[in-house]
Amino acid sequence: MxxxxxxxxxxxxxxxxxxxxxxxxxxxxxxxxxSAGKIGSQYLQYEGAFREVPHTICFAMKSNENLAVCRLLASLGAGADIVSLGELYRAHQAGIPMSKIVFSGVGKTEEEIAAALKAGILMFNVESSEELDVIHAVAQRLRRVAPVSLRVNPNVSVDTHRHITTGHAENKFGIPLSQAEKLFMHASRSSWLKIMGVQVHIGSQILDLSPFRETVRKLQGLIERLEEKGIFLHVVDIGGGLGVPYQGQSPVHPSELARIVAPLMKKNVRLVFEPGRFLVxxxxxxxxxxxxxxxxxxxxxxxxxxxxxxxxxxxxxxxxxxxxxxxxxxxxxxxxxxxxxxxxxxxxxxxxxxxxxxxxxxxxxxxxxxxxxxxxxxxxxxxxxxxxxxxxxxxxxxxxxxxxxxxxxxxxxxxxxxxxxxxxxx
Ligand SMILES: Cc1ncc(COP(=O)(O)O)c(C=O)c1O
The missing domain is CATH 2.40.37.10 (Lyase, Ornithine Decarboxylase; Chain A, domain 1)
Known part of the structure; x- marks a missing residue:
């Protein structure tokens, strides 16, 4: 091949x-x-698929942290999905605007939270109620409001290697949907937290996009229940996960994902994506x-x-x-x-x-x-x-x-x- x-x-x-x-x-x-050309053309496919709606493509830096690669993507308009202070530093070095950075990961330290808050990132994707409390405490100490999204675990099964599924109840990632509303309510009571939205990342190397359909349905339900309680989200972050044809499989195109997430596009929200593998x-x-x-x-x-x-x-x-x-x-x-x-x-x-x-x-x-x-x-x-x-x-x-x-x-x-x-x- x-x-x-x-x-x-x-x-x-x-x-x-x-x-x-x-x-x-x-x-x-x-x-x-x-190949710079290939990275550019993959990015433009993603960008083109969501051209019609407000969106931000945050490159999952963990997939390729090289400064030149990150700079290339930033020059095309990409932000970054980071998971550590080291990646925040690299993103800064690569000239990625802080306003386009989302901070993911189940184990952010207080030092990392403080640094990202001071840097002015777009949002923290929060993975547990304890983490939310720590972000609140750091925000209060620094007297800066922290922008937060809650990463929910939609409990969907994805046909990929067991080491790279992340959206199933067995995985360490995200907050169970059943606990999410309560935590949103808790966050809404803090004047040091600004609720940005909700995030999911259901796995990696996904070639059959149907699990995204179930995820979108579950997200819609959550968004509606939150609206009834007076909580309105600004951002829905779908994560990354689109697969590539390592073994000559039919490639997926972001426009297929766009068709699946269309119901969310009708909501008055900014869509955020965190592709890594697909781009590079x-x-x-x-x-x-x-x-x-x-x-x-x-x-x-x-x-x-x-x-x-x-x-x-x-x-x-x-x-x-x-x-x-x-x-x-x-x-x-x-x-x-x-x-x-x-x-x-x-x-x-x-x-x-x-x-x-x-x-x-x-x-x-x-x-x-x-x-x-x-x-x-x-x-x-x-x-x-x-x-x-x-x-x-x-x-x-x-x-x-x-x-x-x-x-x-x-x-x-x-x-x-x-x-x-x-x-x-x-
Ligand atoms: C939270 C999060 N977002 C995005 C990604 C990127 O996934 P992919 O490279 O499959 O697009 C990962 C990968 O592990 C992740 O954990």
Missing amino acids: SSPVFHYRHKSLCVEDVFLSDLAQWVGTPFYVY AESGALVSKVLYRKETGRKKFVIVDAGMNDLLRPALYEAHHPILPVHQSAALPSEKADVVGPVCESGDTFARSRLIPHVKRGDLVAFLMSGAYGFSMSSQYNARPRAAEVLVKGHEWWVVRARETLRDLVRGEKVPPYLSVKKKGR
Whole structure:
């Protein structure tokens, strides 16, 4: 499978107008590469679907926190869905207007709440009554009214991996619908809280949008019951969750979501969306070099220089990423192989018994659809410096994050004096 973003020219894989092999020569491997054009076109699809109604698209930064990527989305009009003080800092660095930032997450600290309140964010998506009380206390202490939405858990089932469903009663997220009205009433009595609206996020990688229909129906019911009690919402935040075709499934289009949320569009509210994966997944690839081939009699292994520390999704969720050779060659037939990394874990496996084109030591391969939850989930596990990131636009490209160095691996660490070793020659 190749895509218009990643396509072959003279049998060599390109992103937009840049050859991946050229990038590999300049930056080394492994590296992430993102297409600015693809990110822009995904954003405009979303934007276009809701053009007719007041709305804000808050990019879920956790999917790709690179400053250049966030800046690109901000330049198109995006805000951000953040989940930590670190993401608030990154959003600020990327020039995302604070008035377009929503703060999600079940475990916001007082320090994070105070910083976001001072920064003037659009709203906190509150996940529990204790959190609401803490926000109230911080607001009172800082003498600033805190804008809040309540994240409700609509208890809908979504057909996705169990680690990425979030809107079911079993999940840790949100306030049960049965408790929401009482909490809205409680919030409405505080002069330090401004009720902005209601938020949901039912899960991720959703390709069948019907659970959104049930969610919208439940939200409508809640909104009407609140109106009867004199509480009028300004914002309805639908969260993110639209899936992408990792395995060639039919893609979903935000206009399908627009049809489903149409009843909410008739209400006098601003719609907020928090897409992550939909905006950036398809724009990115992780490019890696084949280190070795190995045949054990039972299996063939292709060992590459990227590991689960670089791209965790296959190990964490058994996620599928299409794998393409950077140079096409018909010399040898395709073969079934396990594609694995160098990390000392059996889980460090990108594909099991997958039919892939024959590749040999030194060849480059690209793991497509890695722009979301790729680099942002990466780590230094096995003391492996994190990969470089490159942004491509047409025939131009920029290293938007340098490869980490060995020094980066030990930054901030100190050995107590009683353990320190005298270095020879000093
Ligand atoms: C609250 C919230 N909003 C938005 C998102 C983004 O989801 P997706 O990348 O599937 O669009 C997430 C993902 O976990 C989330 O937890």
